[in-house]
Amino acid sequence: MNKPTTPPSKQSAGIAPPKGRLGVLIPGMGAVATTLIAGVNLIAKGHGRPIGSLTQMQKIQIGNGGTPRYVAIKDLVHLAEPGDLVFGGWDITPENAYQAACNAGVLGHDMLSNVRRELEAIAPWRGVFDQAYVRNLKCTHVKTGASKRDLARALMDDLKKFLADNDLERAVMLWCGSTEVYSEPGPVHQTLESFEQGLRDSAPEIAPSMIYAYASLMCGIPYANGAPNLSVEIPALIDLANRKGIAVGGRDFKTGQTMMKTVVAPGLQARMLGLEGWYSTNIIGNKDGEVLDDSGSFKAKEVSKGRVLDSILQPDLYPELYGDYHHKVRIDYYPPRGDAKEGWDNIDIQGWLGQSMQIKVNFLCRDSILAAPIALDLILFMDLAQRAGLSGIQEWLSFYYKAPTMPDSQEPQHDLFVQHLMLTNMLRALAEEEALDQSDLGENVEKLIVR
Ligand SMILES: NC(=O)c1ccc[n+]([C@@H]2O[C@H](COP(=O)([O-])OP(=O)(O)OC[C@H]3O[C@@H](n4cnc5c(N)ncnc54)[C@H](O)[C@@H]3O)[C@@H](O)[C@H]2O)c1
Numbered sequence: 001m002n003k004p005t006t007p008p009s010k011q012s013a014g015i016a017p018p019k020g021r022l023g024v025l026i027p028g029m030g031a032v033a034t035t036l037i038a039g040v041n042l043i044a045k046g047h048g049r050p051i052g053s054l055t056q057m058q059k060i061q062i063g064n065g066g067t068p069r070y071v072a073i074k075d076l077v078h079l080a081e082p083g084d085l086v087f088g089g090w091d092i093t094p095e096n097a098y099q100a101a102c103n104a105g106v107l108g109h110d111m112l113s114n115v116r117r118e119l120e121a122i123a124p125w126r127g128v129f130d131q132a133y134v135r136n137l138k139c140t141h142v143k144t145g146a147s148k149r150d151l152a153r154a155l156m157d158d159l160k161k162f163l164a165d166n167d168l169e170r171a172v173m174l175w176c177g178s179t180e181v182y183s184e185p186g187p188v189h190q191t192l193e194s195f196e197q198g199l200r201d202s203a204p205e206i207a208p209s210m211i212y213a214y215a216s217l218m219c220g221i222p223y224a225n226g227a228p229n230l231s232v233e234i235p236a237l238i239d240l241a242n243r244k245g246i247a248v249g250g251r252d253f254k255t256g257q258t259m260m261k262t263v264v265a266p267g268l269q270a271r272m273l274g275l276e277g278w279y280s281t282n283i284i285g286n287k288d289g290e291v292l293d294d295s296g297s298f299k300a301k302e303v304s305k306g307r308v309l310d311s312i313l314q315p316d317l318y319p320e321l322y323g324d325y326h327h328k329v330r331i332d333y334y335p336p337r338g339d340a341k342e343g344w345d346n347i348d349i350q351g352w353l354g355q356s357m358q359i360k361v362n363f364l365c366r367d368s369i370l371a372a373p374i375a376l377d378l379i380l381f382m383d384l385a386q387r388a389g390l391s392g393i394q395e396w397l398s399f400y401y402k403a404p405t406m407p408d409s410q411e412p413q414h415d416l417f418v419q420h421l422m423l424t425n426m427l428r429a430l431a432e433e434e435a436l437d438q439s440d441l442g443e444n445v446e447k448l449i450v451r
Pocket residue numbers: 027028029030031032033090091092093104127128129130134137175176177178179180208209226227228252253254255286287288291366367368370371
């Protein structure tokens with residue numbers, strides 16, 4: 001039965017409401033970024049609905065026990081309005097957002113023509129690029145500088161000019177650039193001092209996405225990472241974020257196959273069904289797929305996709321069910337598919353008396369259609385976090401990421417439903433409402449026992 005929806009009694013008590021417009025700075029004006037920007041403009045003109053966005057559509061339960069109220073997230077906490085977003089960004093090719101959206105081929109010309117003027121007005125600034133980090137792309141529109149320190153300064157100049165030109169007091173940076181090759185934090189990434197020395201020395205271990213993240217934090221702007229490469233997730237930059245009180249988060253938008261995996265796996269574990277193997281394969285034909293065709297970039301993606309099952313299934317607690325399963329993830333670049341990715345999952349499970357069964361999932365998804373609402377929510381929630389004084393890693397936004405960045409050596413949560421509870425309980429806390437604690441369930445159990 002549907003429960004009644006009532007208006008909220010209060011909004012994000014104690015948190016400064018958004019004032020003026022919100023700048024959105026995007027390194028990487030490709031499929032995800034242009035689908036987001038086109039979508040925000042199309043929705044504002046009444047040409048579509050923000051399906052998939054919690055900030056725009058979800059109502060959450062407020063209050064435990066009795067008759068709960070259901071309140072829209074955007075009525076519970078003060079969020080910037082999508083119509084108040086001002087977009088700017090960088091790319092290594094010079095196409096404006098309209099041309100880039102046409103090239104990406106996610107939305108048809110019938111839709112894009114409605115927002116052509118708005119998209120053509122967004123021309124990317126020259127990017128900071130290093131071919132060693134993205135080997136399958138050609139760059140034609142990049143900054144030059146004597147050192148990586150100079151490149152960071154040039155990004156900060158772009159950023160400050162953008163804020164000044166648009167009269168903005170707040171902004172969020174969201175990395176939508178290509179997946180960089182896999183790397184692990186090394187000595188240069190350990191402290192802010194070693195990192196800044198590395199910038200001056202143009203240390204090869206400093207990836208372009210780290211330079212963007214550094215520039216963002218130095219300008220006091222929250223930074224979120226939609227790709228699987230490290231970017232802000234190194235001790236030096238986390239320390240910088242904590243010192244300056246800036247919200248950061250990542251990594252890798254949780255869109256298609258991994259989203260399904262983090263829905264199905266908790267169900268199998270809840271029912272104590274065993275797992276013999278999970279084979280996941282994808283075909284994708286967009287630029288992201290082309291980049292992932294390189295083994296270095298694929299390794300970053302493989303690692304970010306690979307960790308989810310163990311965390312959900314808890315093989316240490318249930319070695320007889322999950323101690324020895326085979327997990328394989330493949331992505332094949334197949335140009336005819338463009339952005340319309342197709343994912344197949346073959347899941348070999350075990351039931352009563354060890355009998356084998358199979359589950360097949362065939363997800364014909366649209367990668368950037370799933371990513372755009374995640375990008376919008378992250379922008380609005382990162383801005384909320386910053387206004388609420390939540391600095392450093394925002395693990396309550398794990399819901400949106402394949403490999404959530406966590407403080408210190410804490411293990412991330414991957415179960416989508418646990419992540420959803422973390423997110424909504426943080427929103428309840430920000431609105432000074434009590435956390436959802438299933439106490440009505442407890443009351444019902446007590447009634448049964450009394451009878
Ligand atoms: N599409 C999805 O559903 C999805 C899901 C999860 C993660 N991601 C990740 O999000 C990122 C963006 O995905 P996409 O589909 O938009 O890819 P895309 O290839 O369409 O866009 C990436 C853009 O980044 C640009 N770029 C690369 N290096 C740059 C740099 N150093 N500076 C500035 N621009 C740079 C490229 O020229 C390109 O235009 C990728 O890392 C991808 O793996 C995407």
